[in-house]
Amino acid sequence: MTLAVSPGAHPALVLNADYRPLAYYPLSLWAWQDAVKAVFLDRVNIVSEYDITVRSPSSEFRLPSVVSLKSYVKPSRHPAFTRFNVFLRDRFQCQYCGSREELTFDHLVPRSKGGQTTWDNVITACSPCNLRKANKSCADIGMWPMHLPFPPTVQDLHNNGRLFPPNYLHESWLDFLYWDTELEP
Structure with a gap:
């Protein structure tokens, strides 16, 4: 044809x-x-x-x-640390409430308290949860992520x-x- x-x-x-x-x-x-x-x-x-x-x-x-x-x-053996790859690692869902809307990312240890922007400290969060947590630690506010952050492999990202x-x-x-x-x- x-x-x-x-x-x-x-x-x-x-x-x-x-x-x-x-x-x-x-x-x-x-x-x-x-x-x-x-x-x-x-x-x-x-x-x-x-x-x-x-x-x-x-x-x-x-x-x-x-x-x-x-x-x-x-x-590549180690994926680039990008916003997209953080979202993909976390399966495009807020690690606090599970929402898939208004996604951003949150620092478990807030930057204002010395937290770094790394695989081990950043998770996907929806805007409402991110605003609620603000610059507090998880223990201070009682908000715990469903999964702890980790540096993913390329295979982890492919699987997701x-x-x-x-x-x-x-x-x-x-x-x-x-x-x-x-x-x-």
């Missing part, structure tokens, strides 16, 4: 050379134009294709739906990322995204 293909349609799932996604959240996707370019530059292998073709004046090409890198990219699948999952991606989950009998 040949159609006019819009720029945002038909993204390709990008797998490392070991056929694992480069990332789960956000899912490692390339626009179809980038995937086609990588194929022509011989940087990827086509693993699966859409039933959609694009044409140039001299050729026709089926759009890749899954590509794997030819060279293995070693994942799998809990939040994107809005669009093409059927050709499923074997590569959830290959290590338990199968139903």
